[in-house]
Amino acid sequence: MMKKQLALLLMIGFACIANAQKDEEIEYYTDDVVNRSKVFASAHYSPYFLNRNIISSESFPDDPVNVILNSSAKGGYGYAIGIDLYYKLNKGLNLGLGVNRSAGSYTIDYKQALETAGFPTDSLAGDYIMTTNVSYINIPLQFMYGISMNDLWDLEVVPQIEMNIVDNINRTATQTFDDERGNLGDQTDKAQQINWTVGIGIGINYYISESFSFFLRPQVRYMLRPMIPNDELNEVLLWLGGQAGLRLYF
Numbered sequence: 001m002m003k004k005q006l007a008l009l010l011m012i013g014f015a016c017i018a019n020a021q022k023d024e025e026i027e028y029y030t031d032d033v034v035n036r037s038k039v040f041a042s043a044h045y046s047p048y049f050l051n052r053n054i055i056s057s058e059s060f061p062d063d064p065v066n067v068i069l070n071s072s073a074k075g076g077y078g079y080a081i082g083i084d085l086y087y088k089l090n091k092g093l094n095l096g097l098g099v100n101r102s103a104g105s106y107t108i109d110y111k112q113a114l115e116t117a118g119f120p121t122d123s124l125a126g127d128y129i130m131t132t133n134v135s136y137i138n139i140p141l142q143f144m145y146g147i148s149m150n151d152l153w154d155l156e157v158v159p160q161i162e163m164n165i166v167d168n169i170n171r172t173a174t175q176t177f178d179d180e181r182g183n184l185g186d187q188t189d190k191a192q193q194i195n196w197t198v199g200i201g202i203g204i205n206y207y208i209s210e211s212f213s214f215f216l217r218p219q220v221r222y223m224l225r226p227m228i229p230n231d232e233l234n235e236v237l238l239w240l241g242g243q244a245g246l247r248l249y250f
Contacts, residue, residue: 040085041085042083043246044083045079045243047079048102048104049075049239050076050105050238051106051240072112073106074107080103080239081100082099085097092146093145096140098139098140098142099137099138103133104134104237105133106132110128111124128173131172132169133171134237136164144157145157145158153204155202155204156217161196162199164196165194168186169191192228192229195227196224196225198222198224199220203242212248214247215243216244219241222236
């Protein structure tokens with residue numbers, strides 16, 4: 001009988017203690033998830049090595065002179081600086097539209113071209129070098145595909161097509177050329193007012209924080225039509241270089 005009474009007292013005691021304890025909220029811990037906006041912007045600087053290629057024309061189809069002039073051309077420094085706005089279509093694909101200004105120059109050594117062709121140049125004093133300076137306002141449409149390597153790094157492939165609005169094309173020479181055709185001086189009015197380039201870049205994107213990232217990639221761009229239509233040289237531009245910049249995620 002005493003054992004039953006003792007057991008009953010213990011049960012009543014435990015019940016009272018349990019009832020006296022305060023209810024505590026249960027805390028759940030989950031991994032941090034970064035939800036970036038579908039819209040983001042970037043600013044970039046793009047240094048380039050600018051060169052040009054002479055393509056065949058109706059006036060000079062497959063002319064070997066084009067090959068000689070191509071070999072005597074020397075590329076120069078070029079650059080582009082601008083901004084882009086992107087919209088995230090899905091997990092990996094982003095559509096971007098931007099605006100930038102590009103500029104650069106290249107030269108053609110006509111004396112070297114004559115030597116390459118086997119003509120004597122002893123009677124020519126000094127250099128015969130033509131320099132072409134160009135600048136464009138560009139509107140690129142980019143299809144940027146990103147592959148996440150980890151929480152901090154993305155690998156990106158960026159093909160693009162770019163509309164080029166001519167700003168200035170000017171040719172100067174170190175010696176007096178026969179310029180009956182008006183190939184020297186300001187050529188802007190003769191140029192394609194709107195041209196097109198295609199390009200591709202492959203690089204990396206590093207997340208500095210939830211709101212900012214830094215990207216770096218090599219890039220190549222090639223002009224689709226001659227800078228100046230119906231020109232004897234029929235020159236198209238080739239841009240070899242890279243792009244670096246910062247992104248802001250809204």
